[in-house]
Amino acid sequence: MGKLTIGCFSSLVGSLSLDFAVKLSEAAVQKGHKVDLWLSGNGTMLAKKGQKAFKDYSHLAKKVQELLATGNFQITACEACAEARGYHKDEMAEGLKRFSMDWYLASTFSADRVLHIGGD
């Protein structure tokens, strides 16, 4: 089994690329792989707690919590990107981490595969 690191700059709402990243993570975890998901830029909005589910918008919070519960998935948001968008450490969803960008590079160091979704 391997490790997949996914980086995603795409927004939670307005692009399905982040949905892709989460669904790919789910498929990889189901196959026994470990997945690190790095959120940067607009992608960091996935890490904010209190998201309400509407049928018209992507809602990934529940799936993220299910993936975290497997122990084979971690998700980290870019600290500066989050702060720039006005949400702070105490507003992070449960189980999600936030670090500076070097965390992502460190994750790629030990990854067997990297998929970088560099924005829409």
Added chain:
Amino acid sequence: MATRKLGFVIRSLPYKTEASRLALTHAISSQTVEIYLEDGDLVEPVVCYIGDGVLNCLKGQQAAKHYGVTSIEQHARNSLLLDLNVMICKEDLDKRGIPDNALVLDAEDIGGETAAKVVPYSEIQKVMESVDHLLFC
């Protein structure tokens, strides 16, 4: 001890999206990645500009003056100050009529000793083959 090479390939235009800015800031963050790694382990980025991405390298960007944000030019200069390996695709510059003297090719004025290289696409293809992971932005 090991080194992992990451190829950041910038193909996006600046400013409308964060893609090129984030590519550069992520590449620059390699300077502090050691705090997460074992002694002697390194992550070494290479930054390549291709397609419309070469327009990120133009000198004279005044985004700070007009929008109060750090220009992509400044990030490009910082990447050279920090000795990152930077390549710009010659064919894509020629196609857009951009001469070398219009580009950020060094950061000498702020103490940088490394210069960006204008190279044929074939050289960038070789980089893409040699790195461990590719990050297109």
Added chain:
Amino acid sequence: MKLGVFVSDFRSGSDVLDRLTAEKLGIIFVGNGVYHATVKEEGKSCPVLDKQAHFYVLTEDLESRGFTAAQVDSRVKAVTYSDVVDLIFNDYEKAIWI
């Protein structure tokens, strides 16, 4: 290199694909990239499909846009997320998203 390219858009990305070479090249159409596998403009298939590559299209994104696997160009194989994971780990050493 063995390279898997995720093509997520219909109108951009050809600048990258046209000159990209790899010992083994896989092109995986996802998101709006699925139109490359399904739409025939002026009766012609998408020129991307003439490239020497293995082609895949993500079924979930295909069906989300109103197509079925039966409407996909014969050179393209419909795959699931699970299949994509196997492609990433077993068939290609590197993956890029354009």
